[in-house]
Amino acid sequence: MNRPILATIHTQAFQHNLNRVRELAPDSKIWAVIKARAYGHSFDAAFKGLAASDGFALLDIEDARWLRQQGWRGRILMLEGLFHENELLLAQELNCDLVVHCEAQVQWLEKFEGKAHNPFNVFLKMNSGMNRLGFKPAVYRTVFHRLHSAGYHLHHMTHFANADQVDQQPSVGSQMDIFNETIEGLKAPTSLANSAAILWHRNALGDWVRPGIMLYGASPTGNYEDIAHANLSAVMQLHSEIIDIQELRKGDRIGYGGRYEAPEAMRIGIVACGYADGYPRQAQDGTPVWVFDGNNNGAGLICPIVGRVSMDMLSIDLRNTPNAKIGSVVELWGDQVPVDLVAQMSNTIGYELICALAPRVPVKIK
Numbered sequence: 001m002n003r004p005i006l007a008t009i010h011t012q013a014f015q016h017n018l019n020r021v022r023e024l025a026p027d028s029k030i031w032a033v034i035k036a037r038a039y040g041h042s043f044d045a046a047f048k049g050l051a052a053s054d055g056f057a058l059l060d061i062e063d064a065r066w067l068r069q070q071g072w073r074g075r076i077l078m079l080e081g082l083f084h085e086n087e088l089l090l091a092q093e094l095n096c097d098l099v100v101h102c103e104a105q106v107q108w109l110e111k112f113e114g115k116a117h118n119p120f121n122v123f124l125k126m127n128s129g130m131n132r133l134g135f136k137p138a139v140y141r142t143v144f145h146r147l148h149s150a151g152y153h154l155h156h157m158t159h160f161a162n163a164d165q166v167d168q169q170p171s172v173g174s175q176m177d178i179f180n181e182t183i184e185g186l187k188a189p190t191s192l193a194n195s196a197a198i199l200w201h202r203n204a205l206g207d208w209v210r211p212g213i214m215l216y217g218a219s220p221t222g223n224y225e226d227i228a229h230a231n232l233s234a235v236m237q238l239h240s241e242i243i244d245i246q247e248l249r250k251g252d253r254i255g256y257g258g259r260y261e262a263p264e265a266m267r268i269g270i271v272a273c274g275y276a277d278g279y280p281r282q283a284q285d286g287t288p289v290w291v292f293d294g295n296n297n298g299a300g301l302i303c304p305i306v307g308r309v310s311m312d313m314l315s316i317d318l319r320n321t322p323n324a325k326i327g328s329v330v331e332l333w334g335d336q337v338p339v340d341l342v343a344q345m346s347n348t349i350g351y352e353l354i355c356a357l358a359p360r361v362p363v364k365i366k
């Protein structure tokens with residue numbers, strides 16, 4: 001038998017979440033953002049679960065090639081454009097759309113001889129205030145005209161820095177104003193909204209939305225409460241099992257550094273999952289883990305982490321669940337324990353945890 005840890009990727013949950021995006025943005029086309037191996041879920045699973053999207057947005061041209069080899073005929077967006085000029089021909093062969101965010105990329109496209117017979121769809125990126133990628137408003141219109149006269153099919157694109165500020169200012173308003181002022185009179189389709197904007201700024205959708213995290217069923221803010229009623233489903237379920245049980249006396253300490261001290265006699269379970277699997281070492285005492293309770297009709301209970309997470313194992317408080325035994329199944333995150341709750345207890349966001357699922361964890365696509 002292998003070590004019992006397993007990540008199950010639910011393609012039905014992908015489909016459900018994609019339908020939610022359609023409901024929230026019925027007039028927009030959807031780029032399903034699948035960078036970082038589909039946020040740790042595997043390209044395979046994303047391709048199966050998100051095939052009803054209008055296009056896939058990703059970073060590496062090799063991944064675009066892989067999608068075409070699988071038979072994907074919809075659109076593909078290179079989210080940061082090309083990294084090298086010598087990828088232009090391949091990108092054209094693969095029929096990719098390109099983000100263009102810097103002067104070098106503009107020059108490559110102006111010189112590109114292949115443009116005459118098959119010009120790219122270009123998503124021209126405006127830096128409307130996030131100050132990461134893109135052209136400042138002052139030069140944006142000039143660049144737009146250059147690429148337009150070179151024969152490319154242009155789209156306006158920007159990215160929000162604060163769309164996840166649910167109630168506060170500044171949110172998307174000032175970036176929207178800058179975007180709208182800058183593109184005035186330049187007719188072209190637009191693309192603005194990430195998951196946070198799709199959920200909370202419905203006036204900022206544009207013609208192509210770009211959901212990432214919500215397709216995976218996690219929260220753009222990193223706070224589970226914010227999506228608790230958004231009708232999204234967790235796509236990744238991380239399961240393992242209890243592989244040992246210890247009976248502690250009052251005052252006994254657990255694991256490296258003895259961070260947790262037993263307040264009374266108690267049973268703890270040792271679970272086959274540690275930071276080398278992608279579980280956060282920062283998880284505090286009290287981080288929820290769900291334990292299947294064999295005698296309870298498939299129901300389970302939350303048994304919090306006690307003591308520091310180690311490389312291959314973590315320990316949980318079994319006082320709630322007398323039925324738990326060696327071999328009991330646990331869920332580290334998924335349906336029962338939203339990944340965002342684990343992230344909140346670990347000083348990070350759900351994005352980071354799902355993306356960091358370790359290669360040693362076997363993945364099953366369901």
Ligand SMILES: *Cc1c(COP(=O)(O)O)cnc(C)c1O
Pocket residue numbers: 033035079159193194195196210211212213214220
């Ligand atoms: C990652 C990314 C997205 C998706 O963001 P989420 O917060 O995961 O929805 C959208 N647009 C761009 C440009 C991105 O880099």
